[in-house]
Amino acid sequence: MGHPAVLSVDLECFSHLPAYRGARGRLDDPDVGLSTVDGLLDRFGAHGASSTFFVVSGIAERHPELVARIAEAGHEVASHTRRHVHLSSVSSAERREELARSRETLERTAGVDVAGFRAPSFDVPSxxxxFAALDAAGYGYDSSVVPCRSIPGWYGGEYTQRRPCRADRLVDGAPASVAELPVAVMPGLRLPLSGTWLRFFGVRYAIAGMRLLARRGIVPVLYVHPWEFVDLPAVDGVPRRVYWRTGAWMRRTLERLLEQPFAFVTARSALRGVTDA
Ligand SMILES: [Zn+2]
Structure with missing residues (x-):
């Protein structure tokens, strides 16, 4: 058994992307991306990999059977909000609503306990x-911290914590009952290993980063999106970088990642022992 790694899925549609919402063009099908979820379940199953799906719960409202299939396949179901809004752009009442409602919906549709949360675009108010809102809504952990350098127009520069920790060790005044599972960044370079950076720098970059982190005793936490595996329709006004290496390239890349000698585990199991929760 190899060193543990987390290859998580942020389950959202192409239409949830801020880059799509801000574009002029519109898709006929608001569910672009969802058709690949069963293919992901198949590939994870073929490699004996467990994953965590951070699900936009609005998708679970429309397709409860899809979320039930993810749980039945043995993967963890966690929350990626209800509407995929940037949390720092809405009121604190709306933030609490996004956290609480999405957890309720996902627990109902998946029939499992939901402990994990990831913020859209890793955007959380400082x-x-x-963390107090997560605790109040019944969550046990967050995975929205990216300990990368500051990337103008994106995020970063706020955190340096690369290992799982209790939230109160990350932010003064946060509840000790909530844990944080930071997303993997390349040691030294301090840029993320997944998302846009995986597609820009290539799979060997991501694999090298995973190995470097494992050598330091850190569980690498990567993420992919279902829409990245689709041959995406062109939408007027969506920047070209969003399309870069989506489709066949990402399908090959998923295989390459899953072939690596890591034990792919859920986010929740990567946090065992960090909190009592
Ligand atoms: Zn997202």
């Missing part, structure tokens, strides 16, 4: 409020 300070302890986010």
């Amino acid at each position: 300070g302890p409020e986010h």
